[in-house]
Amino acid sequence: MTQVMNHGGGVHSIKVPIPDNPLGHTLVHVLDTGRGPVLIDTGWDDPEAWDTLTAGLTAIGVDITGIHGVVITHHHPDHHGLSGQVREASGAWIAMHAADTAIVRRTRESEPGTWLSYLAAKLATVGAPEDHIAPLLAAREKGGRMRTLPGLRAALPDREIVPGELLDLAGRRLRAIWTPGHTPGHVCLHLEEDHPANLPGRGRLFSGDHLLPGISPHVGLYEDPDSATETDPLGDYLASLERIGRLGVAEVLPAHQYAFPDAAGRVRELLDHHEERLTGLLGLLAEPLTPWQLAERMEWNRPWEQIPYGSRNIAVSEAEAHLRRLVKLGRAEAVAGSGPVTFVAV
Numbered sequence: 347m348t349q350v351m352n353h354g355g356g357v358h359s360i361k362v363p364i365p366d367n368p369l370g371h372t373l374v375h376v377l378d379t380g381r382g383p384v385l386i387d388t389g390w391d392d393p394e395a396w397d398t399l400t401a402g403l404t405a406i407g408v409d410i411t412g413i414h415g416v417v418i419t420h421h422h423p424d425h426h427g428l429s430g431q432v433r434e435a436s437g438a439w440i441a442m443h444a445a446d447t448a449i450v451r452r453t454r455e456s457e458p459g460t461w462l463s464y465l466a467a468k469l470a471t472v473g474a475p476e477d478h479i480a481p482l483l484a485a486r487e488k489g490g491r492m493r494t495l496p497g498l499r500a501a502l503p504d505r506e507i508v509p510g511e512l513l514d515l516a517g518r519r520l521r522a523i524w525t526p527g528h529t530p531g532h533v534c535l536h537l538e539e540d541h542p543a544n545l546p547g548r549g550r551l552f553s554g555d556h557l558l559p560g561i562s563p564h565v566g567l568y569e570d571p572d573s574a575t576e577t578d579p580l581g582d583y584l585a586s587l588e589r590i591g592r593l594g595v596a597e598v599l600p601a602h603q604y605a606f607p608d609a610a611g612r613v614r615e616l617l618d619h620h621e622e623r624l625t626g627l628l629g630l631l632a633e634p635l636t637p638w639q640l641a642e643r644m645e646w647n648r649p650w651e652q653i654p655y656g657s658r659n660i661a662v663s664e665a666e667a668h669l670r671r672l673v674k675l676g677r678a679e680a681v682a683g684s685g686p687v688t689f690v691a692v
Contacts, residue, residue, distance in 0.1 A: 350402045353599065354542030356518075357550070360402030362389030364424045372424045373601050374399060375552055376406065377537075380516030382414030385438075386535060386552050387601055391427035391500075399428060413438045417513065417520075418503065419554025419601060420532040421446040430501030441505035441513065443524065446531030450500050452570070462486040464571035465659070472662055473636025473686035481655070507533050519549075525556045525590060527583025528563045532556055534590060547596030551609060556583075557590055557598055559606040562619055566663030567670075580671040584620060587613045624677070627668055634681045634688035641665035 349361045356378030361371040375386040383403075389395045400410045413436040418426050421442065429440050442450070466482040507513070509524035519538040526532055535552040555563045568577045591613035598609050606612070630643050641662040642650050653661060669689050672678035681688045 349398060350405045352406070353550075353605065355539065357537075357599070358402075358406050359599065359605075360399060362395045362399050362402070362428075363392075364390050365392050365394065367424070369424070369602050371602070373599070373603075374402075375599055376403065376408065377515070377518065377520070379414060379518050382412055383408050384415040384417060384515060385413060385432065386417050387419055387425040387554070388416060388428035388432055390424045391431070396428055396431060399432075410435045412436065415505075415515075416440045417507070417535065418442040418446070419534070419552065419556075420529040421449050421500065422529065422555070423500065425554065425601060426450070426500055429503075430499070433501060439505050440501055440503040441507050442503040443507045443509070443522075443531030443533050445526070446529055447503050447506070449529070449531070449570075450502060452572075453500065454502070459486045460571060464569075468569075469638075469659070469662070471686055472666065473638035473688075474662070475638075478655070478658070509533070523551075523589065523593070525554075525583075525586035527565050527579055527586050528555045530568045530577070530579075530582075532586075536593060536595065541596040545596035545607060547607075548594045550597045550599055551590070551593065551595040553590070553598050553600045553609075555601055556586065557609060557612060557616075558600045559598075559603050559612065561602065562616055564660060564664060565667050566660060567666050569663075576670070578667075578670050578674055580620065580667045581674060584617060584671075587616055624668060624672060624675075627672065628677060628691045631672075631678055631689055631691040634684065634690045636686045636688050637666045637669055638662055638686075640669065640689070 351359045358376040359373045362374050363371050372387060372389045374389050377384045389399055403410055413432055415438050416429050416432055418429060432438055433440055462482050462485055466479050469479050507522045509522050511522055513520045521536045521538055523534045523536055525534045532554055534554060534556050537550045539549050565580050565583045568579055591610045595609050597605055597607050599605050630640060644665060646653060646661060678689050679692050681690055
């Protein structure tokens, strides 16, 4: 299978594998600039991924030591994982939105056991069964954090991506569009240049995970153990989608799957999908349910019984994000005095 694609106009993509993940790969984009090639995302921190990235660069005539900069759409390990290794090999700068840089810093600096304690308490609050929480408590007692978790040694960026501004790239017009939802600091990157194949529209969009041709990205809670602020990630995501839909780009270059036209059409599909999902959840909330019970009843890509342990935590976070949106819209409310707290449609 071809790992490298030439998108024209000084833009290539490399399929960098994600180990043991149904997504299969991250599309790392390579943008030629007057000061040298710049990567948009880097892929998972894994030897096979590194070998694929460097081989892909070689195939387009680029040595890893010549990378000028790295622009990260968001902090997740399949996007930011290899950034530190790229910087070590090349001296490249790394740029990220401040909100996601804060997550990277917090993850690196967290005390052993802090995250496990927070997650265990959070899961108890949303109604998770004791046998689901027990492994977290056991891991905490054994010395803190699980070293297998990705992101514990992710690189700290050295530049900030400022929404609305053009990035400092010689000879290119790449503008940052803040699109929170999938993460609080997710950015899309608008290449404000004529499409090389003269497709109608305003340039091209590196969309990260925000806008994908066949997948609705995960939207869960923005987890910060030290913050009491109640965020609305799904509301953020839907507003960000509408912002992207108005850009009128000729082509979308996402971080997974494949490039596609008609961003506005895909935005409409996703807005409709989430409206249908929210309506469906209101039907489930005819009776009071905890977020865990709601997650058990929601439609996923497989039956709840087949969803792995870690993925259940992600699923309940997505259920909570939908609940927060319904509460904010006045379509659901918490049942007073319930513990764990239950929610019901109004």
